[in-house]
């Protein structure tokens with residue numbers, strides 16, 4: 724599935740099954756909630772927190788997909804083409820960081 728396909732498929736799901744988008748502000752709140760759920764999983768898997776029973780019932784891939792889903796919703800409802808936006812981000816970062824991470828330049 725390409726990014727374009729993902730935007731189209733989420734849009735179709737939202738219209739046919741979800742019966743419409745939540746407002747942008749609601750989706751922003753939901754994105755924050757999903758990022759928190761992702762942070763919880765990462766803290767338990769890679770951080771110093773020890774998982775309690777049930778902490779990891781939602782896995783890393785599920786939480787990453789939840790975050791991506793809401794990002795796609797926000798892009799769709801605000802008219803952002805994520806393929807073009809990501810391509811522009813690559814151009815920006817490549818121009819800005821061409822030698823940023825060369826040896827000896829990390830400190």
Ligand SMILES: [Mg+2]
Nearest residue numbers: 757760786789
């Ligand atoms: Mg989630």
